[in-house]
Amino acid sequence: MDREIQFNLNGNETTVVIKDHWTLLHLLREELGLLGTKEGCGSGECGACTVMVDDLAVNACLYLAVEVDSKKVVTIEGLASADGELHPVQKAFVENGGIQCGFCSPGMIMSATALLKENATPEEDDIKHAIAGNICRCTGYVQIIDSIRKAARAEEGDTVRVVAWQDD
Amino acid sequence: MNNLSVVGQRIPKLDAAEKATGRSRYIQDVTLPGMLYGKILYSKYAHARIVRIDTSRARKLEGVRAVLTGTDIPEIRMGVYKDNPPLKSGKVRSYRDEVAAVAAVDLKTAEEAIRLIEVTYEALPAVFDPETAMKKEAPLVHEAHKTNVLKMPWKLHYGDVEAARSEAAHIVEDRFSATWVTHCCLGTSGCIADFDHDNHLTVYSNTQIPSLAQKDFLGTLKALGLKDRRARVIKPCIGGGFGSKLDTYAYEHVAILLAFHARKPVKIQFDRKEEFIATSTRQPAIMNIVQGCDENGRLLFRDIRMILDNGAYTSWGATTPSVMMLPISSLYRVPNVRYEALCVYTNNTYAQAMRGYGNPQATFAIESAMDALAAKAGIDPVEFRRINANHGDEVTPQGFRITTCGLAGCIDKVAEALGGGKRKKGEGVGYASLVHVGGGARVYKSDGCGTLMKMNDYGQLDLFTGATDMGQGADTVIAQIVAEELGLHIEDIHVIHSDTDICPWDVGAHASRTTFVAGNSALGAARQLRSQIVKIASRVLDVDPQDIRLNDRMVISRQDPEKKIELGKLLRKSHFSPGGNMLMAEYFYDPDNENLGRDFKGNLSMTYTFGTHGARVRVDEETGKVEILRYVAAHDVGRAINPLLLEGQVYGGVMMGIGYALTEQVQLEKGEIMNPNFRDYKILTAKDTVPIAAPFLETTDAEGPYGAKGIGEPGCVPTAPAIANAIYDAVGVRIKDLPITPERVLAALKKKGGDDTCGIDPLTEKVYDCTS
Ligand code: FES
Ligand code: FES
Numbered sequence: 001m002d003r004e005i006q007f008n009l010n011g012n013e014t015t016v017v018i019k020d021h022w023t024l025l026h027l028l029r030e031e032l033g034l035l036g037t038k039e040g041c042g043s044g045e046c047g048a049c050t051v052m053v054d055d056l057a058v059n060a061c062l063y064l065a066v067e068v069d070s071k072k073v074v075t076i077e078g079l080a081s082a083d084g085e086l087h088p089v090q091k092a093f094v095e096n097g098g099i100q101c102g103f104c105s106p107g108m109i110m111s112a113t114a115l116l117k118e119n120a121t122p123e124e125d126d127i128k129h130a131i132a133g134n135i136c137r138c139t140g141y142v143q144i145i146d147s148i149r150k151a152a153r154a155e156e157g158d159t160v161r162v163v164a165w166q167d168d
Numbered sequence: 169m170n171n172l173s174v175v176g177q178r179i180p181k182l183d184a185a186e187k188a189t190g191r192s193r194y195i196q197d198v199t200l201p202g203m204l205y206g207k208i209l210y211s212k213y214a215h216a217r218i219v220r221i222d223t224s225r226a227r228k229l230e231g232v233r234a235v236l237t238g239t240d241i242p243e244i245r246m247g248v249y250k251d252n253p254p255l256k257s258g259k260v261r262s263y264r265d266e267v268a269a270v271a272a273v274d275l276k277t278a279e280e281a282i283r284l285i286e287v288t289y290e291a292l293p294a295v296f297d298p299e300t301a302m303k304k305e306a307p308l309v310h311e312a313h314k315t316n317v318l319k320m321p322w323k324l325h326y327g328d329v330e331a332a333r334s335e336a337a338h339i340v341e342d343r344f345s346a347t348w349v350t351h352c353c354l355g356t357s358g359c360i361a362d363f364d365h366d367n368h369l370t371v372y373s374n375t376q377i378p379s380l381a382q383k384d385f386l387g388t389l390k391a392l393g394l395k396d397r398r399a400r401v402i403k404p405c406i407g408g409g410f411g412s413k414l415d416t417y418a419y420e421h422v423a424i425l426l427a428f429h430a431r432k433p434v435k436i437q438f439d440r441k442e443e444f445i446a447t448s449t450r451q452p453a454i455m456n457i458v459q460g461c462d463e464n465g466r467l468l469f470r471d472i473r474m475i476l477d478n479g480a481y482t483s484w485g486a487t488t489p490s491v492m493m494l495p496i497s498s499l500y501r502v503p504n505v506r507y508e509a510l511c512v513y514t515n516n517t518y519a520q521a522m523r524g525y526g527n528p529q530a531t532f533a534i535e536s537a538m539d540a541l542a543a544k545a546g547i548d549p550v551e552f553r554r555i556n557a558n559h560g561d562e563v564t565p566q567g568f569r570i571t572t573c574g575l576a577g578c579i580d581k582v583a584e585a586l587g588g589g590k591r592k593k594g595e596g597v598g599y600a601s602l603v604h605v606g607g608g609a610r611v612y613k614s615d616g617c618g619t620l621m622k623m624n625d626y627g628q629l630d631l632f633t634g635a636t637d638m639g640q641g642a643d644t645v646i647a648q649i650v651a652e653e654l655g656l657h658i659e660d661i662h663v664i665h666s667d668t669d670i671c672p673w674d675v676g677a678h679a680s681r682t683t684f685v686a687g688n689s690a691l692g693a694a695r696q697l698r699s700q701i702v703k704i705a706s707r708v709l710d711v712d713p714q715d716i717r718l719n720d721r722m723v724i725s726r727q728d729p730e731k732k733i734e735l736g737k738l739l740r741k742s743h744f745s746p747g748g749n750m751l752m753a754e755y756f757y758d759p760d761n762e763n764l765g766r767d768f769k770g771n772l773s774m775t776y777t778f779g780t781h782g783a784r785v786r787v788d789e790e791t792g793k794v795e796i797l798r799y800v801a802a803h804d805v806g807r808a809i810n811p812l813l814l815e816g817q818v819y820g821g822v823m824m825g826i827g828y829a830l831t832e833q834v835q836l837e838k839g840e841i842m843n844p845n846f847r848d849y850k851i852l853t854a855k856d857t858v859p860i861a862a863p864f865l866e867t868t869d870a871e872g873p874y875g876a877k878g879i880g881e882p883g884c885v886p887t888a889p890a891i892a893n894a895i896y897d898a899v900g901v902r903i904k905d906l907p908i909t910p911e912r913v914l915a916a917l918k919k920k921g922g923d924d925t926c927g928i929d930p931l932t933e934k935v936y937d938c939t940s
Contacts, residue, residue, distance in 0.1 A: 036190020101639025
């Protein structure tokens with residue numbers, strides 16, 4: 001059935017006519033052309049499709065579009081400020097090797113952002129818990145966790161440094 | 169070389185901000201006007217005769233634009249053995265066999281059309297175990313081939329293994345196995361094929377081999393009677409590679425065929441299930457090893473026989489023995505070596521290249537057996553490895569010329585980090601080392617890569633490389649090398665690596681070769697550009713060419729630093745004057761390495777990379793669960809061009825290796841994949857991360873760009889044996905089959921305790937024999 005919903009999408013009031021069975025991922029990617037949100041599995045197992053609905057991280061591939069009616073949705077496209085300045089979480093991912101192929105990155109960054117909204121000073125275990133549903137095949141998560149930790153506590157500076165040594 | 173300003177810096181990946189903002193376009197995000205959606209129908213049997221295919225209902229469905237079966241297409245053969253047509257006719261040989269394909273105006277219609285195709289099969293006896301498939305009475309997977317054993321002569325013998333065996337003081341003999349695992353790229357496979365009016369073809373595909381894929385696609389054009397047409401390969405951003413994209417797949421050729429028939433662009437985009445079922449795995453292997461040393465612990469011989477389950481068709485998995493030979497002949501000094509591998513057709517899925525390309529499998533057997541041999545000889549495992557470590561400036565029995573070698577340094581580093589300290593009950597430490605190609609690998613007739621460059625009037629450079637970036641950071645590393653050479657800033661360099669119409673030839677992103685080969689190629693072009701700049705500057709500044717230095721976008725006289733000019737200004741001067749010029753350069757670097765020749769001898773790579781991994785584990789003797797407490801991965805990297813990206817390669821490799829060691833397995837039940845999803849295929853998550861240290865040893869290799877060696881694959885090579893050895897150290901059981909599940913550990917512990925109850929695999933509910 002067709003239905004009209006109204007929600008706030010990345011700061012803009014948005015009215016769309018949707019079908020009941022559409023997922024939020026379908027609405028974003030196929031209908032609204034917001035391609036930053038990725039589909040890695042389509043069944044809630046990889047987290048590539050993570051967006052924020054009312055500040056909570058959700059899997060857009062499972063979340064029905066009708067459910068966002070009168071809510072606030074933030075996708076990866078809505079994170080940087082209007083002048084293009086990266087969100088601190090994005091910046092931390094860029095600077096600390098949190099991104100390789102980048103396919104997990106939009107979802108990963110949204111999960112991390114939702115975590116930091118809820119808990120500004122997460123412990124390592126909180127970080128791991130928050131991104132446990134986001135699969136990354138490239139990074140081994142080490143630099144992702146490092147990125148999130150640095151986004152949370154920028155002032156503490158670098159944590160891990162790699163040692164290179166020279167043999168003679 | 170310590171005055172470097174860009175090389176050696178922790179520079180973020182050039183495309184990281186694009187990716188962080190969701191702007192990067194992957195194949196999932198590409199659509200073309202008028203594009204149709206293709207879908208493939210796969211076999212319902214592991215082995216069956218196709219009696220009849222009725223496509224009439226599918227063809228009548230509104231919105232369907234093309235329907236193809238194996239009998240509608242010309243002769244096209246894929247893979248190294250040319251035994252794999254993109255659509256099968258006559259019979260199917262595995263569940264992943266492509267039987268028919270459709271193109272329709274939308275995905276739903278295409279899926280519906282696939283459902284409407286009726287195939288009548290007549291089931292044939294099938295074979296799923298390579299050892300059974302080798303028997304005379306086994307059903308033939310390819311009748312024309314007359315036997316299930318591939319005619320690939322993987323066989324070498326250096327020195328005299330029998331004589332060495334009779335002299336050995338200590339000998340160990342064992343059997344190991346490694347199973348199917350798969351790449352799990354987060355971005356699934358996909359492509360779009362598009363013909364123009366004159367039948368020139370453009371394929372958008374997330375391939376790791378644009379130039380070789382182009383050649384394959386030209387083959388398909390030729391089969392279609394379009395011999396003199398062009399094929400262009402455009403590669404969108406790639407959502408992970410790891411070797412999975414080193415061959416062309418049926419779906420790519422099917423998309424081309426559908427597009428040709430429908431006269432419209434056709435996209436085929438895999439979903440996750442399809443990605444599990446219809447892309448390839450790592451090559452599984454059954455490995456028998458005998459290894460012996462003298463009373464001082466010096467290795468005397470190594471003798472390995474392998475049986476590889478080739479699956480129903482032949483892709484790069486069947487040639488993994490060529491790389492397995494590397495650790496077999498050259499990991500540690502071993503004077504007498506024998507190796508034989510048989511690849512055997514079965515009705516299972518077939519394997520492809522995957523990070524490390526056979527090296528993780530072989531190293532699992534070798535390094536597990538090294539530990540067993542050390543124990544037998546009564547020598548500490550670290551000491552045993554030191555005694556046998558390779559050295560720089562030596563040639564191994566296979567003819568590999570080792571230039572620089574940091575193995576001993578890596579062993580020491582890991583032992584230092586993990587040795588000592590009190591060990592609690594159930595805790596243990598294990599080590600394993602690796603050797604891999606670090607300076608390209610001449611697997612094809614060419615190991616080359618081309619670079620084109622042009623510099624604009626403001627000193628900004630466009631660099632067109634054959635190299636492929638699939639997330640590892642090739643673009644960034646190349647830019648750093650060039651920026652260093654030309655005294656530019658990293659942001660002055662724009663790397664283009666995405667289009668065969670624009671970029672020069674490259675053999676592909678394999679064998680950890682990109683930093684070394686594409687880096688040297690870019691360096692060669694940069695040097696040419698540099699000499700052009702120097703020539704102009706020497707005239708304009710009136711100084712000797714030898715005296716000129718490029719730094720920080722400036723051209724400066726060393727003698728008289730007052731004589732200097734901004735690079736852009738110099739270029740504008742030279743461009744906008746009579747007889748003006750523009751800066752352009754080209755370079756094709758093909759390393760001076762050798763194809764493996766007779767007896768598989770030859771210096772395959774310009775340099776070899778070494779490393780040692782160590783793990784401290786705790787084994788729960790009640791549950792069989794293995795916990796990694798600390799992991800150290802030391803690598804000889806030549807030089808770290810970008811430590812940030814280098815760490816990323818090692819961390820990512822190690823975690824992939826830990827998955828290989830402990831959790832990952834494509835579960836095949838009579839050829840059918842039982843776990844084609846992330847719920848049941850156990851890829852590690854952030855909760856499974858372990859503390860990893862990744863120290864680098866810089867040996868500054870003379871042939872590498874700024875001394876660098878390749879490091880893309882090594883991170884996952886010795887992981888499984890390091891963990892297996894740590895488990896042995898902890899609880900005294902040696903697990904010989906991957907993955908090392910709690911059930912297997914428990915079964916081994918029970919067997920050791922004299923109890924014969926066996927483990928049950930929760931996934932397959934298969935009962936594990938305690939002897940395995
Ligand atoms: S696409 Fe939604 S969880 Fe994987
Ligand atoms: S960066 Fe590739 S999956 Fe995470």
